[in-house]
Amino acid sequence: MQTHSREDGDQVNILVVDDVPAQHFVLRSVLEELGENIVTVSSGRAALAAVLEQDFAVILLDVNMPDMDGLETASMMRSYRRTARTPIIFITAYVDESEMSRGYSLGAVDYISSPVVPEILRAKVRVFVDMYRMRNQLIARAAEREALATAEFQRAAAEQARLRADFLARASQALTRSLEVDDTVANIVELPVPALADAAVLVLSAGEGHAPRTVACIANSAYADPRSGSAGMRQYRVLPLPDLDKLVRETLSTGQPAHLQVEGRPVLAFIQDDNTCCEVLLDLDEMTAYPLLTDAAQPSVIVLGIRRSSERLDDASVTHEFVSRAAIALENASLFSAIRDGDRRKNEFLAMLAHELRNPLAPIVNAVAVMRSARPTDAQVLSWASNLIGTQAEHLVRIVDDLLDVSRIARGVITLRTEPVLLSAVIDRAIETSRPNYAARSQSLTRETSGTDVVIDGDIVRLSQVFANLLNNASKFTPPGGRVRISAEHDGTTATIVVSDEGEGIDPAFLPHVFELFAQGKTSLDRAQGGLGIGLTLVRHLTEMHGGSVQCKSDGLGKGSRFTVRLPARAVEDSPDKRLNVVPIRRSQGLRILVVDDMAATAESLEAILRIHGHQVQRASDGPAALVLAKTFLPDVVLLDIGLPGMTGFDVAHRLRTDESLPRSLIIAISGYSQQEHRHRASDSGIDHYLVKPADLDTLLGIVDDYERARAPGDGAAA
Known part of the structure; x- marks a missing residue:
């Protein structure tokens, strides 16, 4: 071994x-x-x-x-x-x-x-290594907290009665028996009845816009009419008392216990299995609410109701100790559930990623096989294959771009190029991006805008990405021939943009999770809708980076969905110039371009496109060969890969800049590294432009053409 x-x-x-x-x-x-x-x-x-x-x-x-x-x-x-x-x-x-x-x-x-495949194996192994660490951390954390709770109990045990010790021991055993949320919740409401209270109600908030989940356990002593209930009765669909609801709100707002003296006989309403409401009178003298999870995303409160005539452990320290342990147990169960859900989503994501990558790769492989089998002079086959490969390559680029965006957001390195932009221009670009999806599915897209021109201070590319993702999402889950609507309104300070559809809708149970990373509703093996479950996550983060918010509503499955984006905006009387950035027709006069890349396929494809545009091209596969070739070729432009063998692209650029025998070439880095530190090193090395693979060819050719025009004598630049 x-x-x-x-x-x-x-x-x-x-x-x-x-x-x-x-x-x-x-x-x-x-x-x-x-x-x-x-x-x-x-x-x-x-x-x-x-x-x-x-x-x-x-x-x-x-x-x-x-x-x-x-x-x-x-x-x-x-x-x-x-x-x-x-x-x-x-x-x-x-x-x-x-x-x-x-x-x-x-x-x-x-x-x-x-x-x-090294990258795939490392990624899969890393997932299980992370899961192993998280599980150990969870166990260690639970053990530490349990040890702390046990130590506190041991210090006070000598001063407390046998009943207190027995109750807390029984509570600890029950609360640590399971990490399942439902089992933990049931134990939290059952344990204090009747030892600490005659009624216990646990209220678990379900997030903004959703009714809380309420669980109750009631002793016979708490019923005004003993025939209306039975001891230990537990209801999972309980309507809160008005007084109880007031206590819960007070406790959540202050983070401290809240106490209420009860007057009269409060009514507790149960929702029965047939959805009818059954009212039960309770005989309680006071109710006290204790916060369990106040700092969590879904804070919870337990309310204990008592009758003064009942016999119980009248020791406030026992109650506070139980509440403390209940909070620890509920938090541990929630953490375990979150880790398990995260693990499931990661596994689903890996499977979806493999599926989504294979989809475009399959036709690319088929097209290459057809091209190899076809005659070199068969222009129709070559045109078909090149169009197909180009389309599928663009699909791969979009997948990688989405993954990179999620990574940048997670690391906090994504930046916005903020400038005043017309909301109408943003929506125009989003609609243009999404138009092929709607055409392919014969869907209608209706646009409704107010008469007021609205300006947003933001990044037009990222804002367009937000609405394109929402429009693509609506198209994906709307059947062929269906309708989607996008509307925009302005109230003076905020622009409200709504994308609504008549499609599949969203399950109410999944609705709170639609913007979570890798979250998707129920999917089948055919993956008819596709996607990685990251588009809506990008929508939320990019919207919040612009100081806005996004919400989702749906009446349920089959009833469509409605996404509402709110962004700070202002109305303008004189609209900015609405002309689009038009790329002029290229009239290449033939620059000398040196392509330096150790990937033969990349270098060959760049050479082919540059020669088509009338440029002279030479290729080098490493740094030393590029420096030697530069002395004889004297390139006007150098397209330089960064990850070269032996000598990095940064070193090559530095040598080109410091060699006085060489002309001052335009150096464009085309690299697979996209981190900000690489861009800084590129600038320090004398590189003029930094493009990330796969580089947008229109952008690359535009940079070359701009440089060529700037060199022209008619522009006043040095020839």
């Missing part, structure tokens, strides 16, 4: 099981970027011995091994308590359907074909 790791005190273990030593080296090389402890063994028996000695976050298991194959090894691992739930990823050169079915029945989380 071999281990491979970097020095790190917070590493987790990853087990690699393969009988081929060379595969150990390959997998260690792929996974060492994660910085974790990689353990490699060469047989199933050695793997079983390894898992008995230490815990692993994920196991990479070769299917085809002598003596004991991967499936038999996985079956044995599942019989061990330590590895009963450890994620297993099978690696195989050939995936058999029956073999795959058996593997999944043994608890496999994925199959990866060999040879592996």
Whole structure:
């Protein structure tokens, strides 16, 4: 058994099981970027011995091994308590359907074909490593809090009566028995009755615009008429008392317990299974509300109602101790639920991403096969193939751009180019972007705007992206031939833009989650709507970056949806120039352009497009060759990749700038690195423009044409 790791005190273990030593080296090389402890063994028996000695976050298991194959090894691992739930990823050169079915029945989380794709393997392993860490953190956090609660109990136990100790011990056992939210909620309302109160009501807020969920447990002593209820009665659909509702609002606003002396006999209304309302009179003298989760996204309150004549533990410290433990239990259950939901969404996202990437790749591969089979002179086939490849490549670019946008927003590095823009121009661009979707589905898009011209201080590209995403989303979930409407109004300070459709609508249970990352409603294997579940997340973040807000409403499935965006805006009497930026017809006079890229396909494609526009082009595959070629070719423009072998593009640019024998060329970086630090280094190295792969060809050619016109004698520039 071999281990491979970097020095790190917070590493987790990853087990690699393969009988081929060379595969150990390959997998260690792929996974060492994660910085974790990689353990490699060469047989199933050695793997079983390894898992008995230490815990692993994920196991990479070769299917085809002598003596004991991967499936038999996985079956044995599942019989061990330590590895009963450890994620297993099978690696195989050939995936058999029956073999795959058996593997999944043994608890496999994925199959990866060999040879592996490093980025995919690292991404999948990183997910399970993160899940392992989060689970350990959750367990540690629960253990720390439970230890703290136990310590507090032990310090006070000597001074308290046996009943108090028994009650708190029973409460601790019940509250830590399960991390399921429903079980925890049931225990929180059942435990204090009748020991602490005659009635307990737990109110869990459900977010803005949604009714709270209310759970109650009532003792016989709390009923004015004992025949109207039964001891321990628990209702999951309870209408709050007016007095109780007042207490809850006060507690949530102050974060402190609120007390109320009850006058008369309050009425508690139950919603029965047949949706009829049943009123029950309660006999309570006072009610006290205690906050459970005040800093959470969905704060909660427990209300205890008592009769003074009832016998109970009349010790305020017992009640406060129980409420404290209930808050810890509810928070732990909520955290566990959130982690589990996040894990599920990540797994769904990985599957969706693979699906969405394969969709455009399949026709590209087919088009390439057709081009190889066609005659070189068959212009019709070549035109068809090039159009198809171009369309699918644009689709891939959009997927990557969305992923990069989400990454930039998560890291807080996305920037806006703010300027006064017409709202009508923003909507025009969004409609133009979305028009192909509506045409393909024979849908009608109605636009309604007020007569007032409205100006927004914002980034026109990002604002257009917001409304294009909303329009594309409406088209996606509206049946062919359906109607979508976009309207805009202005009240003097705020522009309100509404995108509404008559499509599938949104399940009320999913409505609060529509703007969450990777969140999607129920999907089927055909993935008819497609998408990665990140479009609406971008809408929310970009809108908030412009100082606005976005809301979603739907009356339910089959009743359409309505997205409302509100942005700060002002009306103007004299509208800004509405002319579009028109790119002039290029009349290339032929510049000398040096393309430096180690990817032959990229360099060849750039050379082809530049030659079509009448330029002279030379290519170099690395930095030294580019510097040598530059001395003889004397390029006017250098298109420079950054990630070159041996010598980076930054070094090449610096050498070009400091060599006095070379002309002052226009240097344009075309790189796969998009971080701000790379842009700063490019500027320091003397690079004039920085484009991210795949570079927009119109932008690239526009930069070249602008430079060519600036050099023309008629423009007053140096020839």
